[in-house]
Amino acid sequence: MGPSWIQHNQYIGGNEVQLLRSGRPFFEAVHACIQKATQTLHVQMYILSADETGQQVLRLLLAAAASGVRVYILADAYGSLYLDKSWRETLQQAGVQFRFFGNAFWQKRSIGRRLHHKIIVADNREFILGGLNIANRYNDLPGMPAWLDYAVWVRGPIAQHAQLRCTQLWNKKRWPRLRARQEPNPTPVLVRLSANDWLRGNHEINERLRQAIRHAHQEVLIAAAYFVPTGRILYELKKAARRGVSVRLLFGKYSDVGLALHATRFLYDLLFRSGMQVYEFQKGVLHAKVLLVDSQWASIGSYNLNYLSAFESLELNIDIADASFGKQLRLELESVIERDSEKINPVDYFQKLRVGDRIVNSFSFVLIWVITGLLVFLHRRTERPG
Numbered sequence: 076m077g078p079s080w081i082q083h084n085q086y087i088g089g090n091e092v093q094l095l096r097s098g099r100p101f102f103e104a105v106h107a108c109i110q111k112a113t114q115t116l117h118v119q120m121y122i123l124s125a126d127e128t129g130q131q132v133l134r135l136l137l138a139a140a141a142s143g144v145r146v147y148i149l150a151d152a153y154g155s156l157y158l159d160k161s162w163r164e165t166l167q168q169a170g171v172q173f174r175f176f177g178n179a180f181w182q183k184r185s186i187g188r189r190l191h192h193k194i195i196v197a198d199n200r201e202f203i204l205g206g207l208n209i210a211n212r213y214n215d216l217p218g219m220p221a222w223l224d225y226a227v228w229v230r231g232p233i234a235q236h237a238q239l240r241c242t243q244l245w246n247k248k249r250w251p252r253l254r255a256r257q258e259p260n261p262t263p264v265l266v267r268l269s270a271n272d273w274l275r276g277n278h279e280i281n282e283r284l285r286q287a288i289r290h291a292h293q294e295v296l297i298a299a300a301y302f303v304p305t306g307r308i309l310y311e312l313k314k315a316a317r318r319g320v321s322v323r324l325l326f327g328k329y330s331d332v333g334l335a336l337h338a339t340r341f342l343y344d345l346l347f348r349s350g351m352q353v354y355e356f357q358k359g360v361l362h363a364k365v366l367l368v369d370s371q372w373a374s375i376g377s378y379n380l381n382y383l384s385a386f387e388s389l390e391l392n393i394d395i396a397d398a399s400f401g402k403q404l405r406l407e408l409e410s411v412i413e414r415d416s417e418k419i420n421p422v423d424y425f426q427k428l429r430v431g432d433r434i435v436n437s438f439s440f441v442l443i444w445v446i447t448g449l450l451v452f453l454h455r456r457t458e459r460p461g
Contacts, residue, residue, distance in 0.1 A: 078371040080290040081396045086265035090231030092400055094407065095205065097213045097362070098221035102128065104228050105195060105203060109135045112197035116146045117241035119192040121154035121377070122208035125162050127216070129209050133162060137169050146171045147245050151190040152178050154208070174245075176389075188274055190244075191377045191388035193226070194237065201230040202237040204393050206300075206364040206377055213362070223327075223411065224362040225298075225375055227393060233266050240268060240391065264397040271378060271390040280378045280392050281385055285311050287368045287394075291320045294370065296408055297380070298325040298363035301335040302342070303443050304380040309345070316350040323352045325412060327361030335381065337439035340432075347421040354416040364392075367408065370401040382447035 095101045109116060109132070116139055123129060140146045148166065150158060152175040166173045176190035196202040205226020207213045215221050229237075271280040288295055288311040295315055302324070304312075316322045324346065330336035346353055366374045376392030378384045395401070412418075 078290070078369060078396060081265070081372065083265065086267045086394075086396055087231070087233045087236070088263075088265050090229055090233050090264045090266050092264045092266060092395055092397070093228040094400070094403055095203070095226045095228055096407070097207055097224040097226075098215040101205075101207055101226060102131070102214055104226075105132060105209075106135055108195055108197050108201060108203050108228065109139055111201070112139055112144050113142075114144060114198045115196075115238070116144055116198075117149075117194070117196040117238065117245070118147070119149045119190060119194050119241055119244065120209055121151045121189065121191045121193060122210050123148070123150040123155045123158055124208070124210035125157075125159045126211045128211045128214040129158075132209050133166070136171060137166065140166075140170045147241070148173045149176050149190060149192075149241075149245055150174075151176050153189055154191075172245075176244075188272070189388045191384065192244075192391045193377050194241065194391060196234065196237045196241055199238045200234050201228065202234050203228050204237070204391065205375055206362060212360075220359045222360040222362040223298075223356060223358075224300075225365055225407075227375055227395070229266065229393065231264075231266075233268065233393075236268050240270065244389075264395060264400060266396070267394050269374070269376075269392045269394055271384065271388075271392075273386045280374070280376075280390055281305070281307070283394060284308065284366060284374060284378075284380075287366065287372055287374065288312060288315055291315050291368045294321045294323070294368070296323050296325075296367040296405065298361065298365040298408055298411070299380045300327060300330065300360075300362045300364065301332060301379045301381045301383075302326055302339045303335060303382060303440065305382065305385050308380060309342075312351065313345075313349040321352070322350070323354065323412070325354045325356060325361070325363070325408065325416060328355040328357050328417070329360050331360055334439045334443060337432075337436045338443045341436035341440040343419070343421075343424065353419040354412050355419060356411065356416050358415040365404070365408070367401060367404055370405045371398045372396050373401055373404050382443060383450075386447055387450050 194204045206224045207226050212222050269279040269283050373395045374392050378390040378392050384390050
């Protein structure tokens with residue numbers, strides 16, 4: 076059972092949830108999930124690449140379509156900009172329903188909401204959801220360690236909700252607020268899906284993360300790439316730390332987005348003064364989006380704790396209210412912290428921080444805030460309802 080503060084009527088029981096870490100285990104699960112489908116497959120991805128890793132997945136989707144499975148692929152137009160036209164034509168000729176979400180132009184620019192989902196749903200029975208795209212950087216390749224990220228492989232009645240979410244988006248319909256069915260035996264794992272589409276008035280992930288932090292009694296453990304959270308999230312984290320909750324934050328020493336890395340470091344002073352602990356992952360790029368409360372409640376998915384996820388992108392997370400899964404996830408994150416990360420000492424950090432770094436960090440934080448504001452303004456003017 077989950078923690079006492081959750082509203083059980085929002086969750087669905089009777090599910091099996093398996094934690095997946097980036098690299099070979101994740102893609103083995105993806106391959107198996109696709110190969111098991113006999114009726115329908117929904118794939119919704121921010122980045123769907125045609126590199127070695129992506130081609131393996133694309134070939135499996137082609138094989139599924141050839142066997143009579145109805146395959147629907149929705150890829151973000153910006154994130155999947157470099158998916159070869161030849162591959163798109165091959166998929167469509169094989170009967171795969173393929174479409175881009177949104178528009179991209181000027182090669183590397185876009186205006187409009189972005190589809191940031193990372194989900195594969197098979198036959199209304201199971202799905203894989205997390206923070207990993209389909210590309211080499213999330214796989215284990217020679218001389219190229221996978222970016223650190225997580226997903227879950229879920230089997231059970233919640234898959235019907237996942238299928239409906241994907242179908243609604245494919246059909247360009249608003250997503251309904253789904254009500255959980257009461258299971259006669261709500262075990263072994265209680266789960267629910269949470270979505271975020273601020274421009275369409277859906278703030279589920281924002282609201283539910285704040286609620287979880289607000290109810291923390293012992294520990295909040297976060298692994299976050301691109302950490303530039305909203306003021307409300309920061310407020311809840313500060314309150315938790317000041318009432319004695321252990322708040323530990325795992326960031327990356329390296330990032331593929333330098334602006335976000337510097338903006339995160341701008342916040343270090345506030346985090347330290349509030350009593351939080353900061354760790355930096357040393358063994359490559361951290362791309363995770365995980366929040367764990369009291370080892371009993373977890374949220375994993377595409378949602379980054381930053382303004383773009385809060386105010387621009389379509390995001391999808393899964394909330395898991397289960398002590399057994401929470402303990403497993405905590406052991407995994409503890410292992411990463413102890414073996415592969417460095418705890419940041421506030422005194423040493425600020426003594427070594429140069430004036431130029433302070434300026435860059437401050438400028439990056441302000442720039443992210445300004446860019447997000449401009450994007451939201453443009454989206455409101457250019458997006459049509461629906």
